[in-house]
Amino acid sequence: MRKISFILGLILLLVVAGCKCTKNAAAYDKLTANGWELEYITGVRIAFEGLYPDTKPQLSFTKTGEANGNSSCNPFSTRYTTKEPNSIAIEAPKAMTMRFCEGEGERRFLDMMQKITKYDVTPDGKLVLLMDDIVAMRFKKKP
Template sequence: MNKPIFIALIALSSLGALSSCNMMKKNTEKTSADKSAAQLTGSWELNYITGVRIAFNGLYPDTKPSISFGKVAGEMNGNTSCNVFGSKVTISGNKLSVSEPGAMTMRFCEGEGEKRFLDMLKKVDSYEVKDNVLTLSQGDLALMRFTKK
C-alpha cells in the first residue's frame, strides 16, 4: 500500500473515532439533563413559602397548594389551595421558569394565600430535589419547598 494513502486512511479513521466520542458525550449530557427533570415528575405539596408575615397555616388553613409535573415536558398543573391551574414551564438542567398560569378556575378565594403562591411561582429560576423535597428558588433564596405526595 502506498504510504500517503495509508496515512490518509489512519487520519480519517481517527477523525471518525473522535466524532463518535463527541456524539456519545452529547447523548450522555442530554440523558443527565433528562434524568434531572425526571425527578420532578409527580405531585408535590407546599410546606414552606418565604416572604409572608402570616403563619403558613393561616395562609392555607384548609388545603395546601400543590403542583404536578407530568410526563409531557414543559407542562405543570396544580392547585393554589383554592383554584386549579395549568402552566407552561421551561426546564434546563437545574434551571426552571414558570409562565403565567394559562387555564385556571375562577373560584373566590379568601385571604392572601393564592396570590402569594402565584407571585412566588413567577419568581422561580431554579430548583433542587433532595430527599423527596423540591425546593424552588430565585438565585440562592429558597422561595418555596414541597414534599413529594
C-alpha cells in the same frame, strides 16, 4: 506521549460532563415523576398554616412542559421551560377557575411561582424551588 495525555484528559472531561448530565437528568425525572404539595413559602408575614388553613397548594410537572396544580383554592394549568443545569421558568397560569378565595395564600403562591429560576430535588425527596440561590418554596411528595 502528549497525544496519550491529551486523549486521556479528553476522556476524563467527557466522563465528568456525562456524570453531571446524568445528575441533572435524574433531578428532571424526579421533578416530573411526582405530584408535589407545598410545605414552605418564603417572604410572608403570616404563618404558613394561616395562609393555607384547609388545602395546601399542589403542583405537578409533565415531561411535555405543562404544569398543573391547585393554588389552595383554584385549579390551574400553565407551561414551564427548563434548561441545564436545573433552571426553570414557570409561566403565569393559562387556565384557571375564578372561585373567590379568602386570604392572600393563593396570590402569594401564584406570584412566587413566576419568580422561580431554579429547582432541585433533595436526597430526602423534597422539591425545592429557588429564586436564584434563595429557597422560595419547598414541596413534599403529594400523599
